[in-house]
Amino acid sequence: MxxxxxxxxxxxxxxxxxxxxxxxxxxxxxxxxxxxxxxxxxxxxxxxxxxxxxxxxxxxxDIGGFETGATVLERREQIGKLSWQIPEIDEMLGGGIETQSITEVYGEFGAGKSQVTHQMAVNVQLPPEQGGLRGSCIFIDSEDTFRPERIDDMVRGLEDDVIQATMDDREIDGSPGDEAAMEELVNAFLDQIHVAKAFNSNHQILLVEKAKEIAGKQEETEWPVRMVCVDSLTAHFRAEYVGRGQLAERQQKLNKHLHDLMRIGDLYNTSILVTNQVASNPDSYFGDPTQPIGGNILGHTSTFRMYLRKSKGNKRIVRLVDAPNLADGEGIMRVKGEGLKPE
Missing domain, CATH: 1.10.150.20 (5' to 3' exonuclease, C-terminal subdomain)
Known part of the structure; x- marks a missing residue:
């Protein structure tokens, strides 16, 4: 404008x-x-x-007034669903990760949280008929987790028909067995991932403002921003605000940070994917003592909460803990060299 x-x-x-x-x-x-x-x-x-x-x-x-439920339903039809490429989990999520919402993935170290962010940075770029949103990704890295080599593995690990459809969509001549074409495809995926490393919580908040600028500039382009990943959302806040005396200030900053992310989702029809660290609750005598950090602020602001739990070998249990319109459920995935795969 x-x-x-x-x-x-x-x-x-x-x-x-x-x-x-x-x-x-x-x-x-x-x-x-x-x-x-x-x-x-x-x-x-x-x-x-x-x-x-x-x-x-x-x-x-024309923002801020009342509207009918029919109008809300019509607007919700614009919401995209990003496939995990794992049928069991997509079904649990009602089709996949939604745009205009915050999806939180939490779990202990090594549960596969960063694997999810990398896989979604790939999946979001796929054509819609292959479960993607044909958009670019912004990746805010607070724990030095982003690895372009992992993106390479995951692109090459896509099913051959998905690779071929994506090559055709991007007008890359070749096939999944053609190494030169695959190299070109991997580089094309990496070109649509905007990565920034957050050095502290204030820098992380600033990067979300920059992400909003990028999303605004790319809104009308061939590759609009359709995903913002923050891995992890809470690491810097947890390290910098220690003790009960700083809890209120931490939660206040975290609350504003989440609402800044939500604003990107609402304005630009973008899916927001954040990972969260966990703590063990020593008062828990029964059940799983693992609890996500961030308190009620994060619990109330996240639209979807998903808990990753280790199982045998490369198997992971994916549990939908909270969603506004879906029942709780569990699915199974495997974390392999070529990416996240079905059981």
């Missing part, structure tokens, strides 16, 4: 419009979903002025 359009909002002159655009508020819709405090800080304006700007943007963008 041109900057001049923003100047039609009350209290927005050329200088304020420039500041808004510089901070990623390029449309009425992005302003409409902001909070007055946030807009006030970013654009260097008063709270009351920020409130007036947001209210005007909501009216112009």
């Amino acid at each position: 041109p900057e001049d359009d923003l100047e039609s909002l009350p209290g927005v002159g050329p200088a304020t419009a420039d500041k808004l655009v510089e901070n990623g508020y390029e449309s009425y819709q992005s302003i409409a979903v902001a909070s007055p405090g946030e807009l006030s800080n970013r654009a260097d304006i008063g709270n009351s002025t920020a409130s007036d700007i947001i209210n005007a943007a909501r009216k112009t963008a």
Whole structure:
């Protein structure tokens, strides 16, 4: 949207419009979903002025009013479903990972959380008829887990018919048995994964703002951003805010961080996939003592919560713990050299 359009909002002159655009508020819709405090800080304006700007943007963008259930259903038809390429898990999730939602995957060390983020960074780029969303991926790496070699393994590990369909879609001449064509395909997948390493929690929060900018720039391109992965969401927050005295501040920052991620999902029809660390509850005498960290803030904000548990060998139990419209369930996958595969 041109900057001049923003100047039609009350209290927005050329200088304020420039500041808004510089901070990623390029449309009425992005302003409409902001909070007055946030807009006030970013654009260097008063709270009351920020409130007036947001209210005007909501009216112009037609956001914030009531609507019928039929309208909500119609809008939900735009939501994409990203396949795991594992029928049992896709069925449990009602088709796969949803766009416009946060999917949290938690489990102990070595359970396969990072394997899931790598696999979804591949799957999201597949053509829709192959279970993908034909979009690019943003990968925020807080634990130094991203490995391009793993993406290579997983692309080569796709089924031959999926590889062929993807080559045809990307206009790559060749077949799954053609090494030159496979090399070109792997590089094409890597080109659509935007990776950034987060050095601390503040940097991680900043990277989500940058992710929003990238998603906005690519929205109308051939490869819109259809997935944002954060691996892991909680590592830096857990390390930097230690003890009960800092718990409130940690949760407050984590809450804002999650809502920034959710905003990307809502604005750009993007799926948000986050991994979470776990802690052992010593008070648990029965059942599994493993609990995700992040407390109620993360529990309430995540749309889907999935628990990965180790089993024999390369087998992993995938449990759907919470979902707004799905029953709890379990599925089995295997973590192999060529990627995540069915039992």
